[in-house]
Amino acid sequence: MSKIILCVDMDAFFASVEQQANPALRDKPIAVTGAGARTIITTSSYEARAYGVKTGMTLHEAKKLCPHIIFVIGDNKKYAYICGRLEEICLRFTPDIEIYSIDEVFLDVTGSYHLYGNPEELAQTIKKTVKDELYINCTVGMGPNILIAKLASDLAKPDGLRWIDEAAVPSVFENLPVKKLWGIGSHTEEKLQDMGIRTCGELGRTPIPLLTEKFGILGGRLKAMGKGMLDRPLELVTPEAKSIGHSTTFPRDLWKQEEIEPQLLRLSEMVGRRARRYGYKGRKVTLTVRYADFKTFTKQVTLTVYTNDTNEIYRTALSILDGIHLKKSIRLLGVSLSSFGRNEQLTLFDEANQKERAALLRAMDTVNDKYGEYKLTWASTAAEEKGHGVISPAWRPSGIRKSDL
Ligand SMILES: [Mg+2]
Missing domain, CATH: 3.30.1490.100 (DNA polymerase, Y-family, little finger domain)
Known part of the structure; x- marks a missing residue:
């Protein structure tokens, strides 16, 4: 039997945390920025996204699209704190979790979903718990591996739940643009396009030698990804910390x-x-x-x-x-x-x-x-509260995040 992996991804995380912390910001177009003079937008709320505001824009660009946008300087401590709370919540459902980034957690619920009836019930319960305790929406994607769980959550955003089980993979992947896959960036997409490969279906059917010619040892892995296969295990959070x-x-x-x-x-x-x-x-x-x-x-x-x-x-x-x-x-x-x-x-x-x-x-x-x-802290940390760089979404609580699959 295949595994059941969940990807819990907080929606518009930094912006949602700010809106939750300050009621005046709720339902408003807001964007979280760094503290520097030449900062850019880290995350914007869905209200701001409706105007076309995107991560990476300058404040000037955002203001042109959405004149009444509210800018909020990011506060790493809040986000790290909520990430810790999210970790606690996820650990109630299974000990096998990986904190992938500050707002994404993978859970292997293969051995525990039956306690909730079925995997979808479990996913619903997580969504509800996150909403009830953290007041933030999240999207849950489910699949037989993290590649598909992540894809499912990307496709279901915001506030969604989607399960792509093994049987559904071929039909979902057939016409899916390769860029939608986690780990395939613009650079790889371009190289694949040069080979006439646009969809995952096409990628999955490409003979390995053609891919290795262009991508070296990654060729085999790319082909597998085109078929929705990925055998990277979760990097578990272990309570038996050393x-x-x-x-x-x-x-x-x-x-x-x-x-x-x-x-x-x-x-x-x-x-x-x-x-x-x-x-x-x-x-x-x-x-x-x-x-x-x-x-x-x-x-x-x-x-x-x-x-x-x-x-x-x-x-x-x-x-x-x-x-x-x-x-x-x-x-x-x-x-x-x-x-x-x-x-x-x-x-x-x-x-x-x-x-x-x-x-x-x-x-x-x-x-x-x-x-x-x-709110309470040691006196001498107060001086450095301001001006600390905004945490990168790639931040993870333990060690260095692996950006490659
Ligand atoms: Mg997110």
Whole structure:
């Protein structure tokens, strides 16, 4: 029996989050932008899309098409937070999920859909849960692999649900333009067009040698894709984490200590928060530094106690940084926590102080969970709230996104 893979894709994600956060923006044409003077549109609401506004346009172009459009500067923290909530929701339906990007999750529900009657019931339940808890519409595509699940969700947008099962694949693919397939960009499309191949049906019937002549080893995979086949497994989110880490590439390289420290605190908070959410405490703190010339190194310190306290992680990361003689400006900074376990021995700090800190952290997490953004934060991160580059839609919570199939 073939697998049942779901692609849950949030509709107009950044714009929807902003509309949800601010009622004044609801049902209005809005566009989310970066903070810089020459920024472009990252995402626009469906109300703005009706005027022809598209991702990648300049604000001037958008305004010409839709004079009353409202521009909103993007806020990465909100989007990352909602992505975390979406992850939590998806994990209720199956442990086998892959966070593909900030607003797309793949789920393998082959082993769990029967609990909901059938796959469509399960997909409906996910849609409803996302809407009820996050107040955002999503589209769910379903298919025997991620290529088809992704296609189904693209075809069903917005607020849709579509299932392309194995039997339906040949008829859907026969006249489907190759460009519609995930992983086939304009460049590949053009090369295929030069060979007289326009549809997936044609691609699937093309002999492999003709394709390998043009695309090398990818030829075989392209032919398979034309037939709707793709055997890339999901990159699962594993609860048995070996480490919890976050890293940021800065919009511009950083050199000054007073610019670097708040970033380090922000990363430590992200790590601490995630560790607390999943109940992990770690003893090893690792700092990753990438210089402007891409030279990268890591240094770690092992603590005497297990912790998930933001301040503890931050102080440790900072002590590592202080011990490094920075030679060049920094392009990327990463903090991670590992060597998980429980505290057995008594700590060096007095107990009352520990309890107070734990209560403070819990209170912060509760408020942040409730209001969907970092309303409460450590004082020195506040200075860098503004002007941080908008997160790329390719962002994913763990590691580097693979852009190729
Ligand atoms: Mg989306």
